[in-house]
Amino acid sequence: MKLLDIYARMKKDIAYVERELEESVHTDHSMLKETSLHLLKAGGKRIRPVFVLLSAQFGRYDLHRIKHIAVPLEMIHMATLVHDDVIDDADTRRGQLTVRSKWDNRIAMYTGDYIFAKALTIAAQLNDPRIHQILSSAIVELTVGEIEQIRYFYRTDQTLRHYLLRIKRKTALLIAISCQLGAVASEADEDVHNVLYRFGYNVGMAFQIRDDILDLTGTEKELGKPPGSDIRQGNITLPVLYALEDPQIRGVLLAEIERIRIADGQTDVTPFLKMIRNGPYIEEADKLSSRYIDRAIDALSVLPDIRAKRDLVDIAHFIGDRSY
Amino acid sequence: MKLLDIYARMKKDIAYVERELEESVHTDHSMLKETSLHLLKAGGKRIRPVFVLLSAQFGRYDLHRIKHIAVPLEMIHMATLVHDDVIDDADTRRGQLTVRSKWDNRIAMYTGDYIFAKALTIAAQLNDPRIHQILSSAIVELTVGEIEQIRYFYRTDQTLRHYLLRIKRKTALLIAISCQLGAVASEADEDVHNVLYRFGYNVGMAFQIRDDILDLTGTEKELGKPPGSDIRQGNITLPVLYALEDPQIRGVLLAEIERIRIADGQTDVTPFLKMIRNGPYIEEADKLSSRYIDRAIDALSVLPDIRAKRDLVDIAHFIGDRSY
Numbered sequence: 001m002k003l004l005d006i007y008a009r010m011k012k013d014i015a016y017v018e019r020e021l022e023e024s025v026h027t028d029h030s031m032l033k034e035t036s037l038h039l040l041k042a043g044g045k046r047i048r049p050v051f052v053l054l055s056a057q058f059g060r061y062d063l064h065r066i067k068h069i070a071v072p073l074e075m076i077h078m079a080t081l082v083h084d085d086v087i088d089d090a091d092t093r094r095g096q097l098t099v100r101s102k103w104d105n106r107i108a109m110y111t112g113d114y115i116f117a118k119a120l121t122i123a124a125q126l127n128d129p130r131i132h133q134i135l136s137s138a139i140v141e142l143t144v145g146e147i148e149q150i151r152y153f154y155r156t157d158q159t160l161r162h163y164l165l166r167i168k169r170k171t172a173l174l175i176a177i178s179c180q181l182g183a184v185a186s187e188a189d190e191d192v193h194n195v196l197y198r199f200g201y202n203v204g205m206a207f208q209i210r211d212d213i214l215d216l217t218g219t220e221k222e223l224g225k226p227p228g229s230d231i232r233q234g235n236i237t238l239p240v241l242y243a244l245e246d247p248q249i250r251g252v253l254l255a256e257i258e259r260i261r262i263a264d265g266q267t268d269v270t271p272f273l274k275m276i277r278n279g280p281y282i283e284e285a286d287k288l289s290s291r292y293i294d295r296a297i298d299a300l301s302v303l304p305d306i307r308a309k310r311d312l313v314d315i316a317h318f319i320g321d322r323s324y
Numbered sequence: 325m326k327l328l329d330i331y332a333r334m335k336k337d338i339a340y341v342e343r344e345l346e347e348s349v350h351t352d353h354s355m356l357k358e359t360s361l362h363l364l365k366a367g368g369k370r371i372r373p374v375f376v377l378l379s380a381q382f383g384r385y386d387l388h389r390i391k392h393i394a395v396p397l398e399m400i401h402m403a404t405l406v407h408d409d410v411i412d413d414a415d416t417r418r419g420q421l422t423v424r425s426k427w428d429n430r431i432a433m434y435t436g437d438y439i440f441a442k443a444l445t446i447a448a449q450l451n452d453p454r455i456h457q458i459l460s461s462a463i464v465e466l467t468v469g470e471i472e473q474i475r476y477f478y479r480t481d482q483t484l485r486h487y488l489l490r491i492k493r494k495t496a497l498l499i500a501i502s503c504q505l506g507a508v509a510s511e512a513d514e515d516v517h518n519v520l521y522r523f524g525y526n527v528g529m530a531f532q533i534r535d536d537i538l539d540l541t542g543t544e545k546e547l548g549k550p551p552g553s554d555i556r557q558g559n560i561t562l563p564v565l566y567a568l569e570d571p572q573i574r575g576v577l578l579a580e581i582e583r584i585r586i587a588d589g590q591t592d593v594t595p596f597l598k599m600i601r602n603g604p605y606i607e608e609a610d611k612l613s614s615r616y617i618d619r620a621i622d623a624l625s626v627l628p629d630i631r632a633k634r635d636l637v638d639i640a641h642f643i644g645d646r647s648y
Contacts, residue, residue, distance in 0.1 A: 087433070105429075110411075124457045126453075129448065135444075136445040140438065
């Protein structure tokens, strides 16, 4: 599989970032070290560092410099996950206990704060003020996105625009700036930064749409958590919005969502999942995701045809197709 | 009173910082705007911005530049307060409802994240990399301090050193870098930065010791919350550590603290307060606070005798004496 080939080829650099990640949460404070390493070991695809490393190849590739982007971006992502788990009362993530369930909400909040602050000390080693400005502005949007998500829980009157803006803030932006900052830190031309931002943004949108689809179509084994987690916490996603537009189903679907809301998510959501799965809504959402992937790949057309470009295209296709 | 004179003289610049603070939390997001403004309006002495403004007078004083330090430092302070209130289950602060009680813990967590991120976007306008490094390292220590505080709740075996390190991280460091960064941003000589850091550190230590004393000696009216809040949440402060060293009282005090711990703080702490107030422990703590004030003022001796220096001395004295 192409993705594995890419990771294999980048193995050395990814391993280096991984070691730096571990070192970065090193602290004399035993509990923080434990919570942070717990998070780190829980893994993930490190997709943000990979995007940084690939994007940096459009400039002067210097791993010792771009690690100051790759490492903090993954850490910021991790910090938001811990805080998310507090909000979601999540007990597991990727099949592992969350910090909030293994310790408690207070520890999880401060672990998030700590990892976040540590990330900033690493980025602060770079002197380019654009980096700090891009990074801090993205984090603001990220926090607004988090709070927006809460505000729109169970809101069946939200529009497609609300949804898209939310996933932009929640997911696409951090991936966009991973690509952009990889290019900035490697001193690529400014139009290259913008192209890579656009690539990352579109890939990020597709990524979150796919993620939202998987929560509706996956099995507990595939997801590491039961399907329907989104609706259980009130998160209305793209296929559900499409279904709500369908007059054939709107009435029963509204009633079903209201039933779940009243039960505060503590109920069987199989009827809900069936309604969504039986219509064309998943397929429609998939189409929009594919359109974002097409736009991402289109954005790259102006870049020189180096291996990193082909890798970015392959990753974009993989994200568009993913069904894991 | 000298302090009021100082604030009166700086009125224009403080008002400017205040307006910038309000503008900085401006967002189209109505709930975040509301929670942030709620926090902002709850007030406070804005002691960190005042220290920034005064310290900047040892270099080229340019309000439009140093606002990028004064505003974020106050915001970072505010962000830690919202997160603290979540940890402490605090319903009021300075007599006002906290964000977590007016909204909820989730909103408070994200409001803190948001204000914190916004603070960074403002500091990011300055190009001096030292500023970002100093700021981000201090924030790391701050988060470690927060988690340390939790870890030492009700720990009667902790030493004076534990306590001092904790209040350094929790309070003194942010005041120290307020003074330091005021000088850095106004391009004062590097030894001036260090002198002002030392001043701020010592003032900050005295400030927190005084604060901890007041929680034991103040009335509900003076404090805006009942006295003994610290012990109720398990926070062992300096006078209590002194009392624990007194063999005359150690036994009964340990039993009393254990009683409060078992009741999870939901009990009458009058017996505890009486024990502490009746001994020489408050006075001893006061002495240590005064020693920090002396050191703070000593640190300034090498600086030129400008008005800002006399103001810093006056504020230090005020903090040493404060009994509000």
